[in-house]
Structures are given as structure tokens and as C-alpha cells.
Amino acid sequence: MTEALSxxxxxxxxxxxxxxxxxxxxxxxxxxxxxxxxxxxxxxSRGGPWSQLKNGQPVMIAVNQAxxxxxxxxxxxxxxxxxxxxxxx
Amino acid sequence: MLVMSWRFFRRSQGADxxxxxxxxxxxxxxxxxxxxxxxxxxxxxxxTGLVRISGDHSGVTGLFLExxxxxxxxVIQQLIDQASERWNILTARVIxxxxxxxxxxxxxxxxxxxxxxxxxxxxxxxxMDALKTSxxxxxxxxxxxxxxxxxxxxxxxxxxxxW
Numbered sequence: 001m002t003e004a005l006s007x008x009x010x011x012x013x014x015x016x017x018x019x020x021x022x023x024x025x026x027x028x029x030x031x032x033x034x035x036x037x038x039x040x041x042x043x044x045s046r047g048g049p050w051s052q053l054k055n056g057q058p059v060m061i062a063v064n065q066a067x068x069x070x071x072x073x074x075x076x077x078x079x080x081x082x083x084x085x086x087x088x089x
Numbered sequence: 090m091l092v093m094s095w096r097f098f099r100r101s102q103g104a105d106x107x108x109x110x111x112x113x114x115x116x117x118x119x120x121x122x123x124x125x126x127x128x129x130x131x132x133x134x135x136x137t138g139l140v141r142i143s144g145d146h147s148g149v150t151g152l153f154l155e156x157x158x159x160x161x162x163x164v165i166q167q168l169i170d171q172a173s174e175r176w177n178i179l180t181a182r183v184i185x186x187x188x189x190x191x192x193x194x195x196x197x198x199x200x201x202x203x204x205x206x207x208x209x210x211x212x213x214x215x216x217m218d219a220l221k222t223s224x225x226x227x228x229x230x231x232x233x234x235x236x237x238x239x240x241x242x243x244x245x246x247x248x249x250x251x252w
Binding site for chain 2: 067085088
């Protein structure tokens with residue numbers, strides 16, 4: 001059971017993206033050489049509202065709660081997050 | 090007593106306050122807390138942001154604020170740390186509200202206690218400008234026509250980058 005979980009990572013969505021995708025959090029399988037950009041491509045290929053992840057408004061990326069780039073590596077156990085540009089204050 | 094007072098002259102993160110909360114806050118209570126930053130406290134600058142009627146759309150009746158628990162607090166702590174490398178900060182207090190906020194409500198508070206006004210003003214403005222473009226909060230505006238997510242402003246990015 002522990003081994004089955006250990007090769008996965010989570011993806012979280014916030015604000016407009018969470019609403020438009022209808023998903024708050026998902027668990028995906030980690031692969032060698034995976035990057036956040038590749039995860040975005042894979043999710044965008046689902047079509048429909050998902051395609052905005054590559055061809056829509058800017059998407060900000062965090063890995064383990066720190067800002068990241070499309071080239072940032074994704075490893076098992078990581079927490080990814082995709083969200084629109086921030087608008088607090 | 091002399092040994093104890095020495096600590097007040099040194100900055101410690103322990104005195105900083107970062108709070109993400111649904112409840113309202115009392116700026117006077119925050120100001121009074123900032124006054125307790127030790128005998129070297131010579132200046133306090135505070136900023137309070139409020140829900141305004143004219144946002145991306147007109148006739149705003151309220152906002153809904155969402156954040157990324159954990160990351161939001163970490164980013165704000167990093168901003169305070171960056172500010173304290175550039176300016177003298179004795180204590181920083183940052184409060185940001187989340188959830189439904191009606192027109193006129195307080196959204197955000199940034200307060201800086203420092204030795205001198207220049208450092209207090211600059212650190213307060215820097216933290217506020219940087220918070221708007223880097224802390225993971227998202228604002229949804231509500232008016233009579235419905236609700237919509239607020240777009241990030243180029244002017245906010247320019248202000249943040251100007252530091």
C-alpha cells in the first residue's frame with residue numbers, strides 16, 4: 001500500500017482554474033524525467049477546459065509550495081499547484 | 090533587566106505576526122502591539138486595504154478571497170525577510186483576510202515598527218506591493234450582474250518590479 005502511494009504526486013488547482021476544471025486536487029503517477037511543463041501538456045491534452053493549461057491565460061506553477069517553472073522537475077511525493085496570476089491585497 | 094533589554098535591539102522573526110484569517114482585525118490593537126517593539130522603536134508605518142465599490146467592474150458589493158494555505162504564509166515571511174535585509178525592521182505584522190468580504194470591509198493590514206520613518210515607510214510599501222504580485226491570494230468580485238475573478242494588473246506588476 002505504501003509503495004503504491006510512493007510513486008505518485010498530487011496536483012492542486014486554485015481559484016478560476018479550480019472552478020473551470022471542476023477539480024480541486026488529483027493524484028498522478030510520477031515518471032522519470034518528469035517536469036511541471038510536461039504535466040501541464042499531459043493535462044491539456046485531455047481537451048475541453050483542460051486545453052487552457054497550455055493555450056489559455058497565464059498559469060503560475062508551484063512545487064512543494066514554492067514558485068516553480070515549466071522546467072522544474074517533478075518527483076514522487078511532490079505537491080504541484082497550478083493557479084492564475086495572484087490578485088490579493 | 091539590562092540583559093533582557095538587549096534582546097529588544099535585535100530583530101527576531103519570533104516577534105513578527107503573519108495571520109490569514111476570516112475574522113476582521115483591529116488596526117489600533119495592531120498599532121499598540123507594534124509599539125511593544127522595544128525601546129529603539131521610533132517609527133511605525135501601517136497600511137490598511139479596504140473593499141472598494143469600483144473594481145474591475147462597477148457597483149462592487151463584496152469580494153471573495155481565496156488563498157493557498159501554507160504557501161501564502163511562507164511567501165509573506167519571505168517578503169518580510171527580504172524587507173529586513175534592506176531596511177531596519179524591529180517588528181512586522183501582516184494580516185490578510187479570506188472568505189466573503191462586503192463593501193467597505195478591511196482586507197489587509199501591513200504594519201512595520203522601525204527606528205526611523207524612512208525604513209518604516211519603505212518596508213511597509215515594499216511588502217504591500219510585493220504581496221499583491223507574489224502571495225497566493227485570489228480575489229473574486231461580486232456585483233449585481235454576478236461574480237468574476239479579478240485579473241492581475243500590469244500596474245501592480247510594475248510597482249512590484251520597481252523595488
